[in-house]
Amino acid sequence: MSEARGEIAYSASFFSWFAEEGKRAYGEIIPATSPDKRIMVSKRPVGVAAAITPWNFPSAMIARKVAPALAAGCSIVVKPSELTPFSALALAKLALEVGIPGGIFNVVTGHAKTIGPILTGHPDIGKFSFTGSTAIGKLLTAQCASTMKRVSMELGGNAPLLVFDDADLDAAVEGTIVSKFRNSGQTCVCANRILVQDGIYDRFAEALALRVSELLVGNGLDGETHQGPLINQTSKAKVLEHIQDAVDKGGVILTGGSPHPTGELFVTPTIITGANDTMRIAHEETFGPVAALFRFKSEREALAMANATRSGLAAYAFTRDLDRFWRVSEGLHAGMIGINTGLISSEVAPFGGVKESGLGREGSHFGLDEYMELKMVCVGTSMSS
Numbered sequence: 001m002s003e004a005r006g007e008i009a010y011s012a013s014f015f016s017w018f019a020e021e022g023k024r025a026y027g028e029i030i031p032a033t034s035p036d037k038r039i040m041v042s043k044r045p046v047g048v049a050a051a052i053t054p055w056n057f058p059s060a061m062i063a064r065k066v067a068p069a070l071a072a073g074c075s076i077v078v079k080p081s082e083l084t085p086f087s088a089l090a091l092a093k094l095a096l097e098v099g100i101p102g103g104i105f106n107v108v109t110g111h112a113k114t115i116g117p118i119l120t121g122h123p124d125i126g127k128f129s130f131t132g133s134t135a136i137g138k139l140l141t142a143q144c145a146s147t148m149k150r151v152s153m154e155l156g157g158n159a160p161l162l163v164f165d166d167a168d169l170d171a172a173v174e175g176t177i178v179s180k181f182r183n184s185g186q187t188c189v190c191a192n193r194i195l196v197q198d199g200i201y202d203r204f205a206e207a208l209a210l211r212v213s214e215l216l217v218g219n220g221l222d223g224e225t226h227q228g229p230l231i232n233q234t235s236k237a238k239v240l241e242h243i244q245d246a247v248d249k250g251g252v253i254l255t256g257g258s259p260h261p262t263g264e265l266f267v268t269p270t271i272i273t274g275a276n277d278t279m280r281i282a283h284e285e286t287f288g289p290v291a292a293l294f295r296f297k298s299e300r301e302a303l304a305m306a307n308a309t310r311s312g313l314a315a316y317a318f319t320r321d322l323d324r325f326w327r328v329s330e331g332l333h334a335g336m337i338g339i340n341t342g343l344i345s346s347e348v349a350p351f352g353g354v355k356e357s358g359l360g361r362e363g364s365h366f367g368l369d370e371y372m373e374l375k376m377v378c379v380g381t382s383m384s385s
Protein backbone atom coordinates (compact mmCIF):
# COMPACT_ATOMS: atom_id res chain seq x y z
CA MET A 1 0.00 0.00 0.00
CA SER A 2 2.80 2.43 0.84
CA GLU A 3 4.49 1.70 -2.51
CA ALA A 4 1.17 2.24 -4.32
CA ARG A 5 0.58 5.55 -2.57
CA GLY A 6 4.10 6.57 -3.51
CA GLU A 7 3.47 5.63 -7.11
CA ILE A 8 0.31 7.73 -7.32
CA ALA A 9 2.12 10.76 -5.88
CA TYR A 10 4.96 10.12 -8.36
CA SER A 11 2.42 9.94 -11.23
CA ALA A 12 0.76 13.18 -10.16
CA SER A 13 4.14 14.92 -10.03
CA PHE A 14 4.55 14.41 -13.79
CA PHE A 15 1.20 16.08 -14.53
CA SER A 16 2.01 19.07 -12.31
CA TRP A 17 5.53 19.42 -13.68
CA PHE A 18 4.63 19.16 -17.37
CA ALA A 19 1.58 21.41 -16.96
CA GLU A 20 4.08 24.12 -15.98
CA GLU A 21 6.78 23.14 -18.46
CA GLY A 22 4.34 23.35 -21.39
CA LYS A 23 4.55 27.15 -20.95
CA ARG A 24 8.25 27.03 -21.70
CA ALA A 25 8.25 25.20 -25.04
CA TYR A 26 10.11 28.16 -26.56
CA GLY A 27 11.50 28.39 -30.04
CA GLU A 28 14.59 30.35 -31.14
CA ILE A 29 15.60 33.08 -33.55
CA ILE A 30 18.90 32.06 -35.13
CA PRO A 31 21.23 34.63 -36.72
CA ALA A 32 21.20 33.95 -40.46
CA THR A 33 24.30 33.69 -42.63
CA SER A 34 23.22 36.55 -44.91
CA PRO A 35 21.74 39.95 -44.00
CA ASP A 36 18.58 39.51 -46.10
CA LYS A 37 17.40 36.41 -44.26
CA ARG A 38 15.79 35.68 -40.90
CA ILE A 39 15.60 32.22 -39.33
CA MET A 40 12.92 31.25 -36.82
CA VAL A 41 12.64 27.89 -35.11
CA SER A 42 9.50 26.84 -33.27
CA LYS A 43 8.52 23.67 -31.45
CA ARG A 44 5.40 21.95 -32.73
CA PRO A 45 3.47 18.97 -31.37
CA VAL A 46 4.49 15.78 -33.13
CA GLY A 47 0.84 14.84 -33.73
CA VAL A 48 -1.12 11.92 -32.36
CA ALA A 49 1.02 9.88 -29.97
CA ALA A 50 0.62 6.21 -29.05
CA ALA A 51 2.02 4.35 -26.06
CA ILE A 52 2.31 0.80 -24.78
CA THR A 53 3.11 0.42 -21.09
CA PRO A 54 4.11 -2.33 -18.63
CA TRP A 55 2.47 -3.69 -15.49
CA ASN A 56 5.02 -2.47 -12.97
CA PHE A 57 4.18 1.12 -11.98
CA PRO A 58 0.93 0.88 -13.98
CA SER A 59 0.05 4.56 -13.39
CA ALA A 60 3.46 6.22 -13.36
CA MET A 61 4.66 4.66 -16.59
CA ILE A 62 1.56 6.11 -18.26
CA ALA A 63 1.83 9.50 -16.55
CA ARG A 64 5.42 9.85 -17.76
CA LYS A 65 4.13 9.70 -21.35
CA VAL A 66 0.66 11.27 -21.20
CA ALA A 67 1.69 14.38 -19.24
CA PRO A 68 4.38 15.56 -21.70
CA ALA A 69 2.21 14.55 -24.68
CA LEU A 70 -0.65 16.76 -23.45
CA ALA A 71 1.75 19.58 -22.57
CA ALA A 72 3.19 19.44 -26.07
CA GLY A 73 -0.28 19.59 -27.62
CA CYS A 74 -0.59 15.95 -28.70
CA SER A 75 -3.52 13.62 -28.20
CA ILE A 76 -2.52 10.14 -27.09
CA VAL A 77 -3.70 6.53 -27.27
CA VAL A 78 -2.42 4.21 -24.52
CA LYS A 79 -2.45 0.44 -24.47
CA PRO A 80 -1.66 -0.63 -20.90
CA SER A 81 -0.41 -4.04 -19.85
CA GLU A 82 -3.12 -6.71 -19.89
CA LEU A 83 -2.02 -7.49 -16.32
CA THR A 84 -2.90 -4.00 -15.02
CA PRO A 85 -5.55 -2.34 -17.23
CA PHE A 86 -7.54 -0.68 -14.43
CA SER A 87 -4.93 1.92 -13.50
CA ALA A 88 -4.98 3.20 -17.08
CA LEU A 89 -8.77 3.32 -17.18
CA ALA A 90 -8.85 5.16 -13.85
CA LEU A 91 -6.38 7.75 -15.15
CA ALA A 92 -8.45 8.30 -18.30
CA LYS A 93 -11.60 8.71 -16.20
CA LEU A 94 -9.84 11.25 -13.98
CA ALA A 95 -8.67 13.11 -17.09
CA LEU A 96 -12.30 13.55 -18.18
CA GLU A 97 -13.29 14.62 -14.67
CA VAL A 98 -10.68 17.40 -14.59
CA GLY A 99 -11.84 18.73 -17.95
CA ILE A 100 -9.54 17.23 -20.55
CA PRO A 101 -11.82 16.87 -23.60
CA GLY A 102 -12.89 13.39 -24.68
CA GLY A 103 -10.69 11.88 -27.38
CA ILE A 104 -7.49 13.51 -26.14
CA PHE A 105 -6.36 10.82 -23.65
CA ASN A 106 -7.56 7.46 -24.93
CA VAL A 107 -7.08 3.96 -23.52
CA VAL A 108 -7.39 0.77 -25.55
CA THR A 109 -7.27 -2.52 -23.67
CA GLY A 110 -7.03 -5.92 -25.27
CA HIS A 111 -4.80 -8.28 -27.18
CA ALA A 112 -1.26 -6.87 -27.46
CA LYS A 113 -0.36 -8.55 -30.74
CA THR A 114 -3.53 -7.19 -32.38
CA ILE A 115 -3.34 -3.64 -31.05
CA GLY A 116 0.46 -3.30 -31.32
CA PRO A 117 0.77 -3.32 -35.13
CA ILE A 118 -2.04 -0.74 -35.46
CA LEU A 119 -0.34 1.69 -33.08
CA THR A 120 3.11 1.16 -34.60
CA GLY A 121 1.95 1.13 -38.22
CA HIS A 122 -0.84 3.71 -38.49
CA PRO A 123 0.25 6.61 -40.71
CA ASP A 124 -1.69 9.19 -38.65
CA ILE A 125 0.30 8.40 -35.51
CA GLY A 126 3.42 10.55 -35.33
CA LYS A 127 5.04 9.26 -32.18
CA PHE A 128 5.27 5.86 -30.51
CA SER A 129 6.49 5.52 -26.93
CA PHE A 130 7.05 2.16 -25.29
CA THR A 131 8.03 1.04 -21.79
CA GLY A 132 8.67 -2.65 -21.30
CA SER A 133 11.13 -5.41 -22.01
CA THR A 134 14.03 -5.01 -24.42
CA ALA A 135 12.88 -7.91 -26.59
CA ILE A 136 9.44 -6.37 -27.23
CA GLY A 137 10.98 -2.90 -27.58
CA LYS A 138 13.17 -4.10 -30.44
CA LEU A 139 10.20 -5.70 -32.17
CA LEU A 140 8.06 -2.55 -31.88
CA THR A 141 10.92 -0.27 -33.01
CA ALA A 142 11.24 -2.35 -36.16
CA GLN A 143 7.47 -2.09 -36.71
CA CYS A 144 7.64 1.72 -36.37
CA ALA A 145 10.21 1.96 -39.15
CA SER A 146 7.56 1.39 -41.84
CA THR A 147 6.04 4.84 -41.15
CA MET A 148 9.24 6.42 -39.76
CA LYS A 149 7.60 7.31 -36.45
CA ARG A 150 9.43 9.18 -33.73
CA VAL A 151 10.20 6.51 -31.17
CA SER A 152 10.94 6.48 -27.43
CA MET A 153 11.97 3.19 -25.86
CA GLU A 154 12.22 2.73 -22.07
CA LEU A 155 13.48 -0.82 -21.80
CA GLY A 156 14.95 -3.32 -19.39
CA GLY A 157 18.05 -2.91 -17.25
CA ASN A 158 20.75 -4.92 -15.52
CA ALA A 159 21.99 -2.26 -13.13
CA PRO A 160 25.31 -2.69 -11.37
CA LEU A 161 25.68 -1.30 -7.85
CA LEU A 162 29.31 -0.78 -6.83
CA VAL A 163 30.38 -0.65 -3.18
CA PHE A 164 33.98 0.51 -2.71
CA ASP A 165 36.17 -0.07 0.35
CA ASP A 166 35.89 3.63 1.23
CA ALA A 167 32.06 3.63 1.23
CA ASP A 168 30.00 4.56 4.27
CA LEU A 169 28.86 1.02 5.17
CA ASP A 170 25.46 2.01 6.58
CA ALA A 171 24.67 4.25 3.61
CA ALA A 172 25.70 1.50 1.19
CA VAL A 173 23.48 -1.05 2.93
CA GLU A 174 20.46 1.30 3.00
CA GLY A 175 21.04 2.40 -0.61
CA THR A 176 21.21 -1.23 -1.72
CA ILE A 177 17.96 -2.05 0.05
CA VAL A 178 16.21 0.91 -1.56
CA SER A 179 17.53 0.15 -5.03
CA LYS A 180 17.24 -3.64 -4.96
CA PHE A 181 14.07 -4.26 -2.93
CA ARG A 182 11.82 -1.38 -4.06
CA ASN A 183 8.54 -2.85 -5.37
CA SER A 184 9.87 -6.28 -4.28
CA GLY A 185 12.68 -6.01 -6.81
CA GLN A 186 10.34 -5.29 -9.72
CA THR A 187 11.65 -1.98 -11.06
CA CYS A 188 13.64 -1.45 -14.23
CA VAL A 189 16.25 0.50 -12.26
CA CYS A 190 16.66 -2.13 -9.52
CA ALA A 191 20.28 -3.02 -8.82
CA ASN A 192 20.69 -6.45 -10.40
CA ARG A 193 24.39 -7.05 -9.73
CA ILE A 194 25.93 -5.90 -6.45
CA LEU A 195 29.71 -5.51 -6.98
CA VAL A 196 31.59 -5.21 -3.69
CA GLN A 197 35.30 -4.51 -3.14
CA ASP A 198 37.39 -7.12 -1.39
CA GLY A 199 38.17 -5.10 1.74
CA ILE A 200 34.52 -4.38 2.67
CA TYR A 201 32.87 -7.47 1.11
CA ASP A 202 32.37 -9.62 4.22
CA ARG A 203 31.22 -6.76 6.47
CA PHE A 204 28.86 -5.47 3.79
CA ALA A 205 27.40 -8.93 3.09
CA GLU A 206 26.78 -9.57 6.77
CA ALA A 207 25.18 -6.16 7.41
CA LEU A 208 23.02 -6.39 4.28
CA ALA A 209 21.84 -9.92 5.08
CA LEU A 210 20.86 -8.83 8.58
CA ARG A 211 18.81 -5.88 7.29
CA VAL A 212 17.21 -7.96 4.54
CA SER A 213 16.24 -10.73 6.95
CA GLU A 214 14.33 -8.06 8.91
CA LEU A 215 12.21 -6.97 5.91
CA LEU A 216 8.58 -7.75 6.59
CA VAL A 217 7.04 -9.89 3.83
CA GLY A 218 3.27 -10.02 3.78
CA ASN A 219 -0.08 -8.78 2.59
CA GLY A 220 0.56 -5.46 0.87
CA LEU A 221 -2.60 -3.99 2.40
CA ASP A 222 -1.07 -4.28 5.89
CA GLY A 223 0.53 -0.95 6.65
CA GLU A 224 3.73 -2.43 8.04
CA THR A 225 4.60 -4.68 5.09
CA HIS A 226 7.90 -3.97 3.28
CA GLN A 227 7.74 -6.69 0.62
CA GLY A 228 4.68 -7.81 -1.32
CA PRO A 229 4.10 -10.47 -3.97
CA LEU A 230 5.55 -10.88 -7.44
CA ILE A 231 3.29 -10.17 -10.40
CA ASN A 232 2.63 -13.77 -11.51
CA GLN A 233 3.82 -17.38 -11.50
CA THR A 234 6.12 -16.87 -14.51
CA SER A 235 7.91 -14.12 -12.68
CA LYS A 236 8.18 -16.15 -9.49
CA ALA A 237 9.49 -19.16 -11.40
CA LYS A 238 12.21 -17.01 -13.03
CA VAL A 239 13.31 -15.61 -9.67
CA LEU A 240 13.54 -19.08 -8.12
CA GLU A 241 15.42 -20.35 -11.19
CA HIS A 242 17.98 -17.53 -10.80
CA ILE A 243 18.48 -18.52 -7.16
CA GLN A 244 18.90 -22.22 -8.00
CA ASP A 245 21.24 -21.46 -10.89
CA ALA A 246 23.40 -19.27 -8.63
CA VAL A 247 23.58 -22.00 -5.98
CA ASP A 248 24.45 -24.63 -8.61
CA LYS A 249 27.33 -22.42 -9.78
CA GLY A 250 28.88 -21.84 -6.36
CA GLY A 251 26.73 -19.13 -4.78
CA VAL A 252 26.04 -19.22 -1.03
CA ILE A 253 22.70 -18.10 0.38
CA LEU A 254 23.07 -15.83 3.42
CA THR A 255 19.38 -15.24 3.90
CA GLY A 256 16.16 -16.21 2.07
CA GLY A 257 16.48 -18.44 -0.98
CA SER A 258 13.00 -19.96 -1.03
CA PRO A 259 9.33 -19.20 -1.64
CA HIS A 260 7.69 -17.32 1.24
CA PRO A 261 4.73 -18.93 3.07
CA THR A 262 2.58 -15.76 2.86
CA GLY A 263 1.14 -16.86 -0.48
CA GLU A 264 1.84 -18.48 -3.81
CA LEU A 265 3.46 -15.43 -5.44
CA PHE A 266 5.84 -14.53 -2.60
CA VAL A 267 9.61 -15.06 -2.51
CA THR A 268 11.66 -14.49 0.64
CA PRO A 269 14.13 -11.59 0.16
CA THR A 270 17.43 -13.26 -0.66
CA ILE A 271 21.14 -12.46 -0.42
CA ILE A 272 23.63 -14.63 -2.32
CA THR A 273 27.40 -14.29 -1.91
CA GLY A 274 30.10 -15.66 -4.22
CA ALA A 275 28.25 -14.61 -7.37
CA ASN A 276 30.17 -14.99 -10.61
CA ASP A 277 29.94 -14.26 -14.30
CA THR A 278 28.66 -17.73 -15.29
CA MET A 279 25.39 -17.22 -13.43
CA ARG A 280 22.17 -16.18 -15.16
CA ILE A 281 21.75 -13.41 -12.60
CA ALA A 282 24.88 -11.76 -14.03
CA HIS A 283 23.31 -11.39 -17.46
CA GLU A 284 19.52 -11.36 -17.06
CA GLU A 285 17.19 -8.96 -15.27
CA THR A 286 15.94 -10.98 -12.25
CA PHE A 287 13.00 -8.65 -11.47
CA GLY A 288 12.60 -10.01 -7.96
CA PRO A 289 13.91 -9.70 -4.39
CA VAL A 290 17.31 -11.35 -4.91
CA ALA A 291 20.65 -9.59 -4.41
CA ALA A 292 23.73 -11.37 -5.74
CA LEU A 293 27.07 -10.10 -4.42
CA PHE A 294 30.07 -10.21 -6.79
CA ARG A 295 33.60 -9.55 -5.49
CA PHE A 296 36.14 -7.21 -7.13
CA LYS A 297 39.63 -5.99 -6.26
CA SER A 298 40.31 -2.79 -8.23
CA GLU A 299 38.25 0.11 -9.53
CA ARG A 300 39.28 -0.76 -13.07
CA GLU A 301 38.01 -4.33 -12.63
CA ALA A 302 34.74 -3.04 -11.13
CA LEU A 303 34.08 -0.74 -14.10
CA ALA A 304 34.84 -3.53 -16.56
CA MET A 305 32.44 -5.87 -14.73
CA ALA A 306 29.76 -3.18 -14.45
CA ASN A 307 29.91 -2.33 -18.14
CA ALA A 308 29.98 -5.94 -19.38
CA THR A 309 26.31 -5.94 -20.34
CA ARG A 310 24.22 -4.82 -23.32
CA SER A 311 21.95 -2.96 -20.87
CA GLY A 312 22.65 0.61 -19.81
CA LEU A 313 19.71 1.98 -17.84
CA ALA A 314 20.90 2.75 -14.30
CA ALA A 315 24.10 2.21 -12.31
CA TYR A 316 24.97 3.02 -8.70
CA ALA A 317 28.18 3.50 -6.73
CA PHE A 318 28.96 4.05 -3.06
CA THR A 319 32.23 5.85 -2.33
CA ARG A 320 33.49 8.75 -0.23
CA ASP A 321 36.49 9.45 -2.47
CA LEU A 322 35.89 12.58 -4.59
CA ASP A 323 38.28 11.62 -7.39
CA ARG A 324 36.76 8.15 -7.56
CA PHE A 325 33.29 9.71 -7.73
CA TRP A 326 34.31 11.55 -10.93
CA ARG A 327 36.08 8.57 -12.50
CA VAL A 328 33.24 6.16 -11.75
CA SER A 329 30.36 8.43 -12.73
CA GLU A 330 32.13 9.16 -16.03
CA GLY A 331 33.22 5.54 -16.58
CA LEU A 332 29.89 3.77 -16.01
CA HIS A 333 27.94 3.19 -19.24
CA ALA A 334 24.39 4.00 -18.19
CA GLY A 335 21.82 6.72 -18.79
CA MET A 336 21.37 7.33 -15.05
CA ILE A 337 23.95 7.11 -12.26
CA GLY A 338 23.21 7.17 -8.53
CA ILE A 339 26.18 8.07 -6.32
CA ASN A 340 25.66 7.29 -2.62
CA THR A 341 21.94 6.86 -3.20
CA GLY A 342 19.71 4.04 -4.38
CA LEU A 343 16.79 6.24 -5.41
CA ILE A 344 17.30 8.38 -8.52
CA SER A 345 13.92 8.87 -10.17
CA SER A 346 11.91 12.08 -10.16
CA GLU A 347 9.82 14.14 -12.54
CA VAL A 348 12.49 16.84 -12.82
CA ALA A 349 15.31 14.56 -14.02
CA PRO A 350 15.75 12.83 -17.39
CA PHE A 351 14.96 9.11 -17.09
CA GLY A 352 16.22 6.71 -19.76
CA GLY A 353 18.93 4.38 -20.89
CA VAL A 354 21.76 3.81 -23.32
CA LYS A 355 22.72 0.69 -25.29
CA GLU A 356 19.84 -1.83 -25.41
CA SER A 357 18.03 -0.13 -22.52
CA GLY A 358 16.46 2.23 -24.98
CA LEU A 359 16.13 5.56 -26.73
CA GLY A 360 14.94 8.94 -25.51
CA ARG A 361 14.21 10.39 -22.08
CA GLU A 362 11.14 10.85 -19.88
CA GLY A 363 10.71 13.56 -17.23
CA SER A 364 12.40 16.99 -17.23
CA HIS A 365 12.35 19.38 -20.19
CA PHE A 366 14.03 16.67 -22.27
CA GLY A 367 10.88 14.60 -21.82
CA LEU A 368 8.77 17.36 -23.41
CA ASP A 369 11.04 17.49 -26.47
CA GLU A 370 10.18 13.84 -27.16
CA TYR A 371 6.68 14.96 -28.19
CA MET A 372 7.72 18.00 -30.23
CA GLU A 373 9.21 18.57 -33.65
CA LEU A 374 11.37 21.52 -34.62
CA LYS A 375 10.04 23.63 -37.46
CA MET A 376 12.42 26.07 -39.11
CA VAL A 377 11.15 29.03 -41.10
CA CYS A 378 13.67 30.90 -43.22
CA VAL A 379 12.36 34.33 -44.26
CA GLY A 380 13.74 36.38 -47.13
CA THR A 381 13.54 40.13 -46.43
CA SER A 382 14.58 43.32 -48.17
CA MET A 383 15.92 44.61 -44.84
CA SER A 384 19.67 44.09 -44.80
CA SER A 385 20.33 44.31 -41.06
Ligand SMILES: NC(=O)c1ccc[n+]([C@@H]2O[C@H](COP(=O)([O-])OP(=O)(O)OC[C@H]3O[C@@H](n4cnc5c(N)ncnc54)[C@H](O)[C@@H]3O)[C@@H](O)[C@H]2O)c1
Nearest residue numbers: 053054055080081082112116132133136154155156157188
Ligand atom coordinates in the same frame (compact mmCIF):
# COMPACT_ATOMS: atom_id res chain seq x y z
N1 LIG B 1 13.10 1.70 -18.78
C1 LIG B 1 11.97 1.91 -18.13
O1 LIG B 1 11.58 3.03 -17.87
C2 LIG B 1 11.12 0.74 -17.68
C3 LIG B 1 10.11 0.98 -16.75
C4 LIG B 1 9.32 -0.08 -16.32
C5 LIG B 1 9.55 -1.36 -16.81
N2 LIG B 1 10.54 -1.57 -17.70
C6 LIG B 1 10.82 -2.91 -18.19
O2 LIG B 1 9.59 -3.59 -18.49
C7 LIG B 1 9.73 -4.97 -18.26
C8 LIG B 1 8.59 -5.46 -17.38
O3 LIG B 1 7.38 -5.15 -17.96
P1 LIG B 1 6.50 -6.19 -18.81
O4 LIG B 1 6.75 -7.56 -18.32
O5 LIG B 1 5.10 -5.67 -18.84
O6 LIG B 1 7.17 -6.03 -20.26
P2 LIG B 1 6.66 -6.59 -21.66
O7 LIG B 1 7.64 -6.12 -22.69
O8 LIG B 1 6.35 -8.03 -21.61
O9 LIG B 1 5.25 -5.87 -21.89
C9 LIG B 1 5.15 -4.48 -21.93
C10 LIG B 1 3.93 -4.10 -22.74
O10 LIG B 1 4.11 -4.56 -24.09
C11 LIG B 1 2.96 -5.28 -24.49
N3 LIG B 1 3.35 -6.27 -25.48
C12 LIG B 1 3.89 -7.49 -25.27
N4 LIG B 1 4.09 -8.10 -26.45
C13 LIG B 1 3.68 -7.26 -27.43
C14 LIG B 1 3.63 -7.32 -28.84
N5 LIG B 1 4.08 -8.37 -29.52
N6 LIG B 1 3.15 -6.25 -29.52
C15 LIG B 1 2.70 -5.17 -28.85
N7 LIG B 1 2.71 -5.06 -27.51
C16 LIG B 1 3.21 -6.09 -26.81
C17 LIG B 1 2.39 -5.85 -23.21
O11 LIG B 1 1.02 -6.17 -23.37
C18 LIG B 1 2.63 -4.69 -22.24
O12 LIG B 1 1.60 -3.74 -22.38
C19 LIG B 1 11.07 -5.15 -17.59
O13 LIG B 1 12.01 -5.56 -18.55
C20 LIG B 1 11.40 -3.74 -17.10
O14 LIG B 1 12.77 -3.47 -16.94
C21 LIG B 1 11.33 -0.55 -18.17
Ligand SMILES: O=CCCC(=O)O
Nearest residue numbers: 056057187188189345
Ligand atom coordinates in the same frame (compact mmCIF):
# COMPACT_ATOMS: atom_id res chain seq x y z
O1 LIG C 1 10.36 0.39 -13.32
C1 LIG C 1 10.77 1.45 -13.72
C2 LIG C 1 10.36 2.80 -13.28
C3 LIG C 1 10.72 3.05 -11.87
C4 LIG C 1 11.10 4.48 -11.65
O2 LIG C 1 10.57 5.39 -12.32
O3 LIG C 1 11.95 4.70 -10.79
